Amino acid sequence: MEYIDVSEIAKKWKVSERSVRNYCQLGRVPGAFTDRGVWMIPYDAVKPGRKQRKGKIPAELIPRLKLEKESGIPGGIYQKVQIEFTYNSNHMAGNILSHDQTRYIYETNTVETKDETVNVDDIVETVNHFRCIDLVVDQAGYALSEAFIKQLHYVLKCGTSDSRKPWFAVGDYKRIDNEAGGMATTRPAEVSGEMKSLISSYNTSKDKKLLDIIEFHCRFEKIHPFQDCNGRIGRLIMFKECLRNNITPFFIEDDLKVFYYKGLKEWKYDRTYLMDTVYTSQDRFKAYMDYFGIKCTK
Numbered sequence: 001m002e003y004i005d006v007s008e009i010a011k012k013w014k015v016s017e018r019s020v021r022n023y024c025q026l027g028r029v030p031g032a033f034t035d036r037g038v039w040m041i042p043y044d045a046v047k048p049g050r051k052q053r054k055g056k057i058p059a060e061l062i063p064r065l066k067l068e069k070e071s072g073i074p075g076g077i078y079q080k081v082q083i084e085f086t087y088n089s090n091h092m093a094g095n096i097l098s099h100d101q102t103r104y105i106y107e108t109n110t111v112e113t114k115d116e117t118v119n120v121d122d123i124v125e126t127v128n129h130f131r132c133i134d135l136v137v138d139q140a141g142y143a144l145s146e147a148f149i150k151q152l153h154y155v156l157k158c159g160t161s162d163s164r165k166p167w168f169a170v171g172d173y174k175r176i177d178n179e180a181g182g183m184a185t186t187r188p189a190e191v192s193g194e195m196k197s198l199i200s201s202y203n204t205s206k207d208k209k210l211l212d213i214i215e216f217h218c219r220f221e222k223i224h225p226f227q228d229c230n231g232r233i234g235r236l237i238m239f240k241e242c243l244r245n246n247i248t249p250f251f252i253e254d255d256l257k258v259f260y261y262k263g264l265k266e267w268k269y270d271r272t273y274l275m276d277t278v279y280t281s282q283d284r285f286k287a288y289m290d291y292f293g294i295k296c297t298k
Contacts, residue, residue: 003040013047023048028070030135031151033158044147046139059295062243065137074107077292078137082106085239085251086129089232092257095122102126121160128156132236140243143203146195152233153226162228174227181261185224194223208245211271213238214278218267248289248297250281 006024010017024032024039028048032041058064061077068078087102096119097111105111105126111118132155139148154171157163163170173191186194202208202216217238224230235251242249252260256277263274289296 002043004043006039006041009041009045015047026070027134028138030131030138031155042147042151046142059293061249061289061294061297062137062140064292064294065140065243069134069137077288077294079106080288080292081251082130082133084253085133086126088251088253089235090122090126090129091254092252092260093229093232095125097122097126106130121162124159125156128158128160129232131155132232133239136236136240136243140240142244144199144237144241146199149195149199149225149233149237152236153229156229156232168227173225176227178224178227180221180224180230181265183222183265185222191223191225195225198223208241208247210242210247210278211275213241213245213247214271214274216241218264218274221264246297248282248286250278250285252277252281253284256281 004012006017006020010020013020020029020041021039023029024041029041029045031045032039034040058067064076065078065081067073068076073079083099083103083106086106087097087099090097090102097105101111101113101118105123111123132152135148135152135155142148150171150173157168157170162168167175169175173195174188177187178185198216198219202212205212217234220234220237221230226233239249239251241247259273259277263277266273286296
């Protein structure tokens with residue numbers, strides 16, 4: 001992942017350095033972070049657009065998510081997505097924080113432990129997953145790319161104990177062979193080529209259907225490109241691609257994880273199992289959209 005400083009991005013965007021710093025401080029530049037007090041910004045970061053005028057509440061999902069995110073509106077669908085998506089996806093990956101603890105971190109930036117031991121990485125990855133969702137919302141309109149996928153991994157793992165391990169590539173593809181559910185995955189030396197091929201093939205089609213997104217997800221998980229967090233990254237990608245293609249998005253809730261994992265394993269032979277799980281998840285998200293008065297997508 002290539003990063004540049006405030007002065008360079010200011011020239012690129014043709015704005016003042018002060019404006020760039022303000023964008024970063026307000027969280028409007030996905031993937032930007034400070035290193036010893038200096039803002040580091042992804043080279044391919046897009047200049048933030050103008051904010052929605054006051055008084056206009058969009059009924060479409062992406063504009064609503066962006067409005068609530070940028071305006072800090074509590075209790076809406078943006079907050080619902082942040083808490084529910086983060087809790088369920090992290091919990092599937094072994095994070096032991098409860099739903100209430102996840103919500104409390106989001107709402108107050110603190111965590112209540114009640115005399116229990118909490119892994120620091122669980123807290124860091126929870127906060128980082130919130131940032132990943134922001135990145136997904138901000139980049140919803142753009143085509144999928146390797147740079148974006150690697151950026152998701154960088155944001156999710158930044159500051160964790162894994163990021164301090166010399167063999168763990170944060171924001172880059174794996175260096176050591178791994179398995180997924182006891183099944184073999186792509187060898188490290190072959191990951192880059194397979195990912196390029198997968199993304200190129202996927203982006204060839206302009207009118208993507210839900211089946212295309214699920215097919216990409218299954219192939220992505222079979223490659224298992226990162227040392228860790230492939231499931232969470234894959235589910236974030238599915239959410240983004242549903243937004244981009246005007247398809248009702250979804251996230252897999254913890255009570256469906258057994259069906260989800262079984263569906264991934266059986267995809268090559270029987271697609272109905274995973275698709276039924278996805279349809280159930282979409283129905284649940286449609287209920288959120290209906291509650292918040294958002295137009296239903298396809």
